[in-house]
Amino acid sequence: MQQAIPYRAWRPTTVSPGVAAAGPPKTTSSGREVADNTKNLRKLVAENAVVVLARKGCCMCHVVKLLLHGHGVNPTIIDVYEQNExxxxxxxSAMI
Structure with a gap:
């Protein structure tokens, strides 16, 4: 039987102040407060090699985070709440 891996078993990522996030608490998974402005999303994507935009509470997003951390990737993780999805x-889509 597999054992559960603690959710925060890795170093938190760094996120610049003013980076876009979606959701009521306005924080990233690293706990830093960010602005509620999707205009800064373009800057976030440009500044980071790997960005994970994860639906808050989604089990598959959690698996992706663990997989990336297991391979030594330290992505910037933004939790997106359903109302801001x-x-x-x-x-x-506008960036493409």
Whole structure:
């Protein structure tokens, strides 16, 4: 039987102040407060090699985070809440 891995078994990532995040607490998984402005999402993507935009509470997003950390990748992780999902999706689509 596999044992559960603690959710925060890794070093928190660093996120610049003013980086876009979606959700009521306005924090990243590293716990730093960020602005509620998707316009800064473009800057976040440009400054970081790996960015994970994860649906808050999604088990598969948690698996992706663990997989990346297991391979030595230290991604910037942004938890996206359901009510802000469409806004973040539209912003990412506009970048393409």
């Amino acid at each position: 469409a806004e973040v999706t539209n912003e990412l």
